[in-house]
Amino acid sequence: MPITDEMIQTATRELYSRSLRKVPEDAKEGLRAAMRTESNELARRTLDLQLKSAELAERKDRFVCSDSGVPTYFVKIGSKVELGCDLKASIRRGYEELVDTIEPPLLKHVTNPLTQERGYHGKDMPIVSYDFESGADYIEMVCSPKALGSGRWAALELFTFPSLEQIETYVLDVAIKAGAQHCPPVVMGVGIGGSFDHCASLAKKQTLRPIGQVNPEPILAQMEERLKSAVNALGFGPMGTGGDTTVLGVHIDYSSGHGFTPVAVCFNCWINRRTSVKIWNDGRMEWGE
Amino acid sequence: MSLREHDLTLPIGQDAIKELRAGDLVYLSGEIFATAGLPTHDRLLRCIDGQEELPFDMRNGALFHLGSLNEEAEDGSLRIVYMNPTTSTRFNGHMPRLIPGLGLRMTGGKGGLSAESARAMAEAGCVYLGFLGGGAEIITAAIRKVTGIGWPEMISHYRIARIEVERLGPLTVGIDAHGNSIYDTTLEAAAGRREEILARMRTQREGT
Numbered sequence: 343m344p345i346t347d348e349m350i351q352t353a354t355r356e357l358y359s360r361s362l363r364k365v366p367e368d369a370k371e372g373l374r375a376a377m378r379t380e381s382n383e384l385a386r387r388t389l390d391l392q393l394k395s396a397e398l399a400e401r402k403d404r405f406v407c408s409d410s411g412v413p414t415y416f417v418k419i420g421s422k423v424e425l426g427c428d429l430k431a432s433i434r435r436g437y438e439e440l441v442d443t444i445e446p447p448l449l450k451h452v453t454n455p456l457t458q459e460r461g462y463h464g465k466d467m468p469i470v471s472y473d474f475e476s477g478a479d480y481i482e483m484v485c486s487p488k489a490l491g492s493g494r495w496a497a498l499e500l501f502t503f504p505s506l507e508q509i510e511t512y513v514l515d516v517a518i519k520a521g522a523q524h525c526p527p528v529v530m531g532v533g534i535g536g537s538f539d540h541c542a543s544l545a546k547k548q549t550l551r552p553i554g555q556v557n558p559e560p561i562l563a564q565m566e567e568r569l570k571s572a573v574n575a576l577g578f579g580p581m582g583t584g585g586d587t588t589v590l591g592v593h594i595d596y597s598s599g600h601g602f603t604p605v606a607v608c609f610n611c612w613i614n615r616r617t618s619v620k621i622w623n624d625g626r627m628e629w630g631e
Numbered sequence: 632m633s634l635r636e637h638d639l640t641l642p643i644g645q646d647a648i649k650e651l652r653a654g655d656l657v658y659l660s661g662e663i664f665a666t667a668g669l670p671t672h673d674r675l676l677r678c679i680d681g682q683e684e685l686p687f688d689m690r691n692g693a694l695f696h697l698g699s700l701n702e703e704a705e706d707g708s709l710r711i712v713y714m715n716p717t718t719s720t721r722f723n724g725h726m727p728r729l730i731p732g733l734g735l736r737m738t739g740g741k742g743g744l745s746a747e748s749a750r751a752m753a754e755a756g757c758v759y760l761g762f763l764g765g766g767a768e769i770i771t772a773a774i775r776k777v778t779g780i781g782w783p784e785m786i787s788h789y790r791i792a793r794i795e796v797e798r799l800g801p802l803t804v805g806i807d808a809h810g811n812s813i814y815d816t817t818l819e820a821a822a823g824r825r826e827e828i829l830a831r832m833r834t835q836r837e838g839t
Contacts, residue, residue: 383634384654384803391763391801398768407765408698408715408788446712449700449788458670460786491718491741491764510832518821522814523718523742525764568835572828576821581761582742583654583803583813613765 344426345481345621347435353619353627354436354468357485358413359444361617362405365396366631368553369529369614372590376527376580385585389527392580392612406613410448411489413437413468416547420478424623429481430470437468451489471543484618486550486610492528495520496608498542503601506561509534510569513592516607517573522582525611527590529553530573533606536597545606548593550616552631562594569594580612638798642691643736645756651804653811657760658800659737662778664689667698667717668789671782672725679732686781686791689733696722696740697762697770698788701780709777711792714770716741716762727751739802743814749806759806761813773799 370393377389399406415433419425441448441462450460452467475482497516501508513532531551533544557563569592579585590612610616618630634656639647641661651657664687666672678685699714719726719740726738726748738744738752739760752758762770773796781791806812 384656387634387656387801388763388803391766391769395763395766395769398772402768405713405715405767408700408713408767409717447700449698450786490721506836507833511829514825514828514832518818518825521742521818521821523720525741564835568832572832575824575828575831577824578817578821581763581803582817583761583805584817611765 343623343625344424345623347427347432349621349625349627350427350429350432351436351439353483353621354415354433355440356629357415357483357617357619358437358440358487360629361485361487361615362407362410363403364400365406365613366552366616368631369590369612370396372527372553373612376587376590380585380587382579382585384583385579385587388580388583389587396613404446407489408449409489409491410451411487411493411615412452414486414488415468415470416473416484416486417470418473418475418482420475420480422477422479422623423481433468433470438463480620480622482618482620484550484616486616492524492609492611495524496545496606498538498604498606500538501603501605504603504605506565509605510565510572512605513569513607514572517588518576520609522578522588524609525581526578527580527587527612529610529614530569530589530592531608531610532592532594533604534594534596535599535603537599538604540597541604541606544595544597545608548595549608549610551593553591557594559596562596566592566594636801641693644691645736648736648756648758648808651758651807653804653807653813655804656801657804658798659693659760659802660797660799662692662793662795663799664692664694664791664793665697665699665714666694666789666791667696668785669721671785671789671791672722672729674782675729675733676725679728687779687793689735691734691736693737693739694729694733694735695738695760695762699792700787701777701790701792702787703780703783709780711771711774711777711794713767714774715767716764716770718742719744719759723748730757731755739805743805743812746812746815749810749812749815752806753808753810756808758804758808760802761805762802770799773797
């Protein structure tokens with residue numbers, strides 16, 4: 343049985359809707375762990391309030407944040423998938439159905455950068471990137487709605503044969519520049535190497551990696567630890583009123599490349615919006631965070 | 632040290648505002664004004680320049696950077712479905728004039744405002760209150776009544792909503808009326824620690 347238009351539309355709608363209402367379990371666990379180690383009393387109050395906000399939104403099936411951002415999806419197509427629809431068109435239809443029917447309704451955040459006109463629709467919406475997975479008989483979709491609060495602090499710079507020290511200094515400087523504008527404690531995603539576009543994509547995908555997962559590359563696992571304690575030592579704290587908890591994790595990936603080495607950094611705010619689904623040829627759908 | 636908490640009611644006078652210190656917590660009752668629109672702030676500046684009429688008199692009041700889904704029902708009743716703060720630093724260019732121009736005692740949202748705004752606040756007797764970003768349900772739960780919507784021709788979160796709230800909070804005094812800004816202090820402290828942090832990372836790298 344091939345994967346149908348209806349299944350893709352349902353996945354597109356549900357992923358976005360769920361990501362607005364539920365803070366992932368590992369992010370909540372990260373906040374709870376921070377409550378135990380945070381030395382600043384005001385920071386502990388804020389962490390507690392964040393957990394309360396997450397619980398309340400989940401229980402009442404409402405949005406955690408009023409800014410639903412713009413929809414971005416990462417789609418991975420298994421090489422053994424039987425596709426019974428025009429995938430791109432199905433995703434677009436699913437998104438358009440969502441913005442017309444979601445309850446409560448969304449605010450109009452999709453902006454034409456040339457005219458500042460705002461609405462639900464626009465050129466290239468939703469933003470989707472496609473990839474393949476060898477041997478898999480499923481499609482995996484990941485949704486990450488992105489808003490200005492944490493979105494605007496992402497940065498990328500090109501270096502030539504940088505040392506680890508240069509890379510880490512750059513990441514720290516991006517963190518200093520962002521301050522607490524991105525609603526901390528955040529997850530920082532870092533990409534190193536590859537090309538301009540690939541590096542940015544690596545960084546973005548790292549913000550979606552579950553908190554607490556150890557990096558399989560030993561050099562990066564150590565770099566993640568160093569940068570996490572370095573950024574937390576800056577002292578911005580939850581919502582920027584001071585404290586030891588500015589990041590819940592720094593997640594890094596790399597790609598081989600040429601001597602010009604891009605380094606990209608981006609952020610996901612404390613609610614860590616991300617949802618995923620696997621859709622199998624036999625029609626099964628497995629939802630994840 | 633335990634945190635100082637204040638229960639305040641709007642409209643509010645300068646004396647009560649001057650009691651507040653950066654880092655205190657506030658629960659707020661009475662009428663507030665809320666908007667998240669950049670074009671709204673441009674329009675407010677035109678109002679204080681006398682080019683347009685203000686929809687509301689905000690003197691001794693609170694204008695917060697809050698985005699809301701607000702709507703007018705067929706029977707004319709107003710309601711807010713949800714409300715949450717937006718990034719205040721987007722309005723750094725507006726607030727130094729709007730604070731004295733509108734006669735505000737409170738402003739707020741998330742992320743704080745620039746040092747220039749903090750100076751305007753100290754001169755005018757105004758504070759900045761920090762809301763929890765991603766606190767929509769907590770913030771919305773404090774709404775008692777919507778008493779007016781200014782500029783309804785704009786999209787929902789650009790309008791100015793006048794809202795009666797009860798114990799809205801906890802909100803953090805991020806910038807007080809004495810020139811103290813938690814946001815500036817933390818930013819300066821972070822920049823000050825940069826060299827020491829980099830040196831520590833260097834030692835850690837050499838140890839591996």
